[in-house]
Amino acid sequence: MNRFDYVRPNTVAEAVQALGADPQARFIAGGTNLIDLMKYDVERPGRLIDITRLPLRDITEQDGGYRIGALVTNATVAYDARIKERYPLLSSAILAGASAQLRNAASTGGNLLQRTRCYYFYDTATPCNKREPGTGCGAIGGVNRIHAILGASEHCIATHPSDMAVALAALEAVVQVSGPNGDRSIPLSEFHRLPGDDPAKDTNLAPGEIIVAVDLPAKQFKTNYTYLKLRDRLSYAFALVSVAAALELDGETIRTARLALGGVAHKPWRNPEAEALLQGKPATRETFQAAADLILREAKPQSTNGFKIELARRAIVRGLEQAAAGTPQSQSDKRIQ
Amino acid sequence: MLIDSGSPGAAGTIGISLTINGERREIQVAPWTTLLDLLRERLDLTGTKKGCDHGQCGACTVLVNGTRINSCLSLAVMQDGAEITTVEGLASLAAREGKNSLHPIQEAFVEHDAFQCGYCTPGQLCSSVGLMNEGHAHSREEIREAMSGNICRCGAYTNIVDAIEDVMQQGGAR
Amino acid sequence: MTVQFSPAAGRDRFVGQAISRVDGPAKVTGLAKYAGEFAAPDLAYGVVVSSAIAKGRIARIDSGAAEAVPGVVKVITHENRPATSQKPEDYQDAVAPPGAPFQALASDRIVFSGQPVALVVAEDFETARYAASLVRVEYETAAPLTDVAAQAGESYDPPMKRAGIKPPPEPWGDAAGAFDGADIRVNGQYRMADEHHNPMEPHASTVVVEKDGSYTVYDKIQGVSNTHDYIAGAFGLKPEQVRVLNPYLGGGFGSGLRPQYQLFLAMLAAKDLGRSVRVTLTRDQMWSFTYRSEAIQTISLGADRSGKLTALKHDAVQGTSTYEDYQEVVVNWSGVLYDCDNVALTYSLTKLDTPTPGDMRAPGAVTGVYAIETAMDELAYASGQDPVQLRLKNYSEGDQTEDKPFGSKELREAFRQGSEAFGWASRKPEPRSMREGRELVGWGMATGIWESMMMQSSARAVLGADGRLEVGNQTGDIGTGTYTILTQIAADTLGLPLDHVTTKLGDTTLAQAPVAGGSWTAASSGTAVMKACRDLAEQVFRLARGMDNSPLANVDFERVVFTNGRIEVSGDPSKGVALTDVMRATGTDKLEATGEAAPDKDFEEKYNAYTHSAIFAEVKIDEELGVVRCTRVVSAIAAGKVLNPKTARSQILGGVVMGIGSALHEESMLDHRIGRFMNHNLGEYHVPVHADIPDIDVIFVDEEDKANPLGVKGLGEIGIVGVAAAIANAVFHATGKRIRHLPITIDKILGAD
Known part of the structure; x- marks a missing residue:
């Protein structure tokens, strides 16, 4: 871990100012x-700005939805009675991730900003365009069973590891940020980006900006939802593939469909075409399969992760089945519905 | 600005105040000292273990204001003002509640042989107390899920679940 | 045979009882200290810089920036490394395989990825860690070879055999011919993954320089004698200049058998600097020495229509390093487990640019038994036999590999009790025939086997005037419960309450004993402690008899019992005397005795000794999604006498858990282009977590064995052996898919169509 200086601002304005002064x-x-x-020397900040004293720890009701302060911990969000009741998809996704200890510490804003778990990104002995632009991608042709099947580039095949962000993508949450040029809103689906030729950049956050809150829109998907996470052990592992599915049904017909995938791309993966395809269709396996096929039409395997394409296809279908049936995946009962 | 350690590279330390196992301490720390390293290397509280130093094993679990976290992923300076309970303080935690010697979870771990080498044990214990404070786990399945952040390579898992269940049935830690 | 712990009388008051660990309170209060936790006033911290390449040489190393950091004491590299012994044999520790052991910072040559290239020593840990990140290394890189499958064709019979490791026996009969002519044939290649031990405590050594210039070394080692002799040899020290302690070990599983490079580096720096140094490895660096290396195994079974084996061929090619010929017993187990007239067992090595592999819980047996027990399951289906019945049909009554009977073998009883507890009788034999909701249910079983061994050991016992007893020796309690069982044995032999007995372990000032490994500690140290205590019993009895008006004046030793801190005439408790009274009356300050235990040569000549297990596992599989859950395990163990059912059960639980890991989770993934294990952390190397482990039923069947006076056969390894096969067989029963490559992860279930 490198050496750095440490500042602890009390207000968002102070925090933004502290950041702006030092790239x-x-x-x-x-x-x-x-x-x-930092312990791996992947991040070597010159200065840490401790924002834990900023007044961003509330969950408040607004516009029929909720505003979650950026510093609200993952555990607090997941177990908040209002969130559990109204956005069970979000609760479930958070509880699918990490461990109780990590969820107790990790913040809402930080969760969105967590970086990929790509082995090569973490290992400074190997090349990585995300860590050191221009050095190449070690994962391409290497150990890549956990890597992206959608939206990857020749420069980077990393995935975004968050579970919470996948649920937020499906819920069409909006990220509120503050920066030197004032405040702005970024829809969750536009918050993270694809690697393209600049994989060092994970998000569309502008230099100097800070996340202050995440807004949940009014639409809740209280009944027909699931967060289905498939991984290499039954808890405390990152997703190989995860599916956040949320539906509104009119009888057997899908009125609204939201679908976001985790573990498959550099960002929570949504496909508007597939969601449109689901709309107005009967909630049947055939419909779900058609949506899955559409989403995975452009999937591309790496040397050892081809299985993820088929796994994603099946997970999408199952996730939609769970959502349609109102039998969401439990994160403690490991039997898959 | 509440705190400013000065320019990068300077080995300036920062004064913080921590209440550790009931005892208030004023400590000067470098900003890069983790809570775990502070406990183990500076305060001789080696009960809290370093298993991975990256939040991937749970051996370093302590209670901060009653909540379990990985002390390896927390800078000591960021805990300024916090109340920390480590495994060394679990017994006194019990004592404050009018119980003698060991905390019920410590007794249950011994009784159920919920450890072998003992290295993950302090983390398992603090995590168990944290779990009971949280109050979200009620069944064996839920205990298993909620304890999954604490790896035991010796494989004492089923005995740990037995011990926690036992204490929960007795009415919990508190 | 009823084991009497004190033939002088002895009542098994504690032995055989589920006593809670005597070291429990120390472990649950955080007071138990491990190697990297001992303090010294002048302690400096060493952090290792690891090689980024697997093969080649260091072209340039620049530690200038690191040395410039305030607080850095020294940066040691191959360029300024102080001299140590020039004789390679001085680095050969007690369990080293043949070859030239790795020496850290010995030259510019790189022979494995993660090899230490520098040690940064600083006044505090954070400074050392920071400065280590500033050491710049330039390499000349050569292409590494790390793929055991690709190198299998280059395999060789190791010219030097490793001590204590039986090479495969000469073939008997005509396995090839019998296989060709067999009615039923099963033939397959079986693969596992490279696995790393990953004890929860990272390897650490604290070397304290004492005022008199001697060294007190706290080392993460499974036996302090091994560290002691290694240090004395490598650093040219007199034995008395080095004291090594390791009262608690945070898990070893074999990784702590050999002294590892952090010890060498801590000692190197301490000696060089004349001050105390601690070196603790990072979790990542736990991938830079010792591992369970994969073996490519091929098994061919021939049988008649009833399933009786007519041919058995088992071949294994295992990876080793370029500098040592690590060997383990992989294939012999097949010949020990099953009765067959035509058997060929072969084992060879192939060189890889990795660190030397090492013993990992039931080394060789985990690997070999996984393969044979999967193949036997295949034969069960091919011959239409129930898997248990097939094993009974081919049950070996003696060890054919050496033509000797077994000292004891209650495996039949383990099959019976295990299958009953599991409910095996209600298993539907056809694959895919059991289902629960969306999940396929699979029931599989397998046999486990491990050699029962004993090693030359001694133990010392000291009885004080206060009637308190201290026993101990150099061996380590590696989480196995050694402190507890030795306390029980000592208490029973002298008839003392448990809290009057203190057991000390893991200190070279104690009586000689080997490393704790191979499941031999209970038999070896247990017997030595029992003999030392019996010697004390005789001594105190003689004193008692010589007392004025002794109630034991005309009584023989054979007629007394030691109980409740007293010596009493058997059957007449009124005639007796308290040990403390004997000590006081005779003015005895303390009594001391040493007990020696060694393998019984006569027994060994006549018999071969193994422990056995029958494992029954249930899996539930969501086939569409490839998710496998292990939901139930019954492990029935035949391993001689159980000294403490509580700690014994834990040994088996631990083995089963690691076996589940082997079957479903654990895999160190090499990038062969750079010869590096890439998932070198506990987030991406998956060991089972709480959620993966179901309730496990452990059964100990009665088994009488005479290899040692305690009747114990060892439990540390047997719990893991065969578990992976039982689970893989359950996966086949559930799905009809035979996956011959561990771990059975989602991709393999999906791909096995």
Whole structure:
């Protein structure tokens, strides 16, 4: 871990100012990913701005939805009675991720900003365009069973590891940010980006900006939802593939469909065409399969992760089945519905 | 700005105040010292273990204001003002509640042979107390899921679940 | 045979009882200290810089920036490394395989990825860690070879055999001919993954420089004698200049058998700097020494229509390093387990640019038994036999590999009790025939086997005037419960309450004993402690008889019992005397005795000794999604006498859990282009977590064995052997898919169509 200086602002304005003054500075809140990366010398910030004292710890009702302060911990969100009741998809996704200890520390904003778990990104002995632009991608042709099947580039095949973000994508949450040029809103689906030729950049957050809140829109999907996560052990592992599915049904007919995939791309993966295809169709396996085929039409395997395409196809179908049946995946009962 | 350690690279330390196992301490720390390293290397509280140093094993679990976290992923300076309970303080936690010697979860771990080498044990214990404080786990399945952040390579898992269930049935830690 | 712990009388008051660990309170309060936790006033911290390449040489190493950091004491590289012994044999530890052991910082040559290339020593841990990140290394890189499958064709019979490892026996009969002519044939290649031990405590050594210039070394080692002799040899020290301690070991599973490079580096720095140094490895660096290397195995079974084996061929090619010929017993188990007239067992090595593999819980047996027990399951289906019945049909009554009877073998009883507890009788034999909701249900079983061994050991016992007893020796309690069972044995032999007995272990000032490994500690140290205590019993009895008006004046030793801190005439408790009274009356300050235990040569000449198990496993599989859950395991163990059912059960539970890991989760993934294990952390190397482990039923069947006076056969390894096969067989029963490559992960279930 490199050496750095440490500042602890009390207000968002102070925090933004502290960051703006120093491009090598990083915000720290839960620290669960940043300190991890600093110990590997993947992140070497010159200055840490401890934002844990900022007044961003509330969950408040607004416009029929909720605003979750950026510093609200993952555990607090997941177990909040209002969130559990009204956005069970979000609760479920959060509880599918990490461990109780990590969820107790990790913040809402930090969760969105966590970095890929690509082995090569983490290992400074190997090349990585995300860590050191221009050095190449070690994962291409290497050990890549956990890597992307959608939206990857020749420069980077990393995936975004968050579970929470996948649910937020399906819920069409909006990220509220504050920066030197004022405040702005970024829809969750536009918050993370694909690697393209600039994989070092994970998000569309502008330099100097801080996440202050995540807004949940009014639409809740209380009944027909699921967060289905498939991984290499039954808990405490990142997703090989995960599916956040949320439906509104009119009898057997799909009125609204939201579908986001985790573990398959550099961002939570949504496909508007597939969601449109589901709309107005009967909630049947055939319909779900058609949507899955559409989503995976452009999937591309790496040397050892081809199985993820078929796995994603099946997970989408199952996730939609679970959502349609109102039998969401339990995160403690490991039997899959 | 509440705290400013000065320019990067300077080995300036920062004064913080922590209440550790009931005892208030004023400590000077470098900003890069984790809570775990502070406990183990500076305060001789080696009960809290370093298993992976990356939040992937749970051996370093402590209670911060009653909530379990991985102390390896927390900078000591960020915990300024917090109340920390480590495995060394579990017994006194019990004592404060009018119980003698060991905390019920410690007794249950011994009784159920919920450890072998003992290295993950302090983390399992603090995590168990955290779990009971949270109050979300009620069945064996839920205990298993909620304890999954604590790896035991010796494989004492089923005995750990037995111990936690036992204490929960007795009315919990508190 | 009823085991009497004190033939002088002895009542098994504690032995055989489910006593809670005597070291429990220390472990649950955080007071138990491990190697990297001992303090010294002048302690400096060493952090290792690891090689980024697997093969080649260091072209340039620049530690200038690191040395410039305030607080850095020294940066040691191959360029400025202080001299140590020039004789390669001085680095050969007690369990080293043939070859030239790795020496850290010995030259510019790189022979495996993660090899230490520098040690940064600083006043505090964070400074050492930071400065380590500033050491710049340039390499000349050569292409590494790390793929055991690709190198299998280059395999060779190791010219030097490893001590204690039986090479495969000469073939008997005509396995090839019998296989060709067999009615039923099963033939397959079986693969596992490279696995890493990953004890929860990372390897660490604290070397304390004492005022008199001697060294007190706290080392993560499974036996302090091995570290002691290694240090003395490599650093040219007199034996008395080094004391090694390791009272607690945070898990070993074999990774702590050999002294590892952090010890060498801590010692190197301490000696060089004349001050105390601690080196603790990072979790990532736990991938830079010792591992369970994969073996490519081929098994061919021939049988008649009833399933009786007529041919058995088992071949294994296992990876080793370029500098040592690591060997383990992989294929012999097939010949021990099954009765067959035509058998060929072959084992060879192939060189890889990795660290030397090492013993990992039931080394060789985990690998070989996985393969043979999967193949036997295949034969069960091919011959239309129930898997248990097939094993009974081919049950071996003696060890054919050496033509000797077994000292004891209650495997039949383990099959019976295990299958009953599991409910095996209600299993529908056809694959895919059992289902629960969306999940396919599979029931599989397998046999486990491990050699029962004993090693030359001694133990010391000291009885104080206060009637308190201290026993101990150099061996380690690696989480197995050694402190507890030795306390029980000692208490029973002298008839003392448990809290009057203190057991000390893991200190070279104690009586000589080997490393704790191979499941031999209970038999070896247990017997030594029992003999030492019996010697004390005789001593105190003689004193008692010589007392004025002794109630035991005319009584023989054979007629007394030691109980409740007293010596009493058997059957007449009124005639007796308290040990403390004997000590006081005779003015005895303390009594001391040493007990020696060694393998019984006569027994060994006549018999071969193994422990056995029958494992029954249930899996539930969501086939469409490839998700496998292990939902139930019954492990029935035949392993001689159980000294403590509580700690014994834990040994088996631990083995089963690691076996589940082997079957479903664990895999160190090499990028062969760079010869590096890429998932070198506990987030991506998956060991089972709480959620993966179901309730496990452990059964100990009665088994009488005479290899040692305690009747114990060892439990540390047997719990894991065969577990992976039982689960793989359950996966086949559930799905009809035979997956011959562990771990059985989602991709393999999906791909096995």
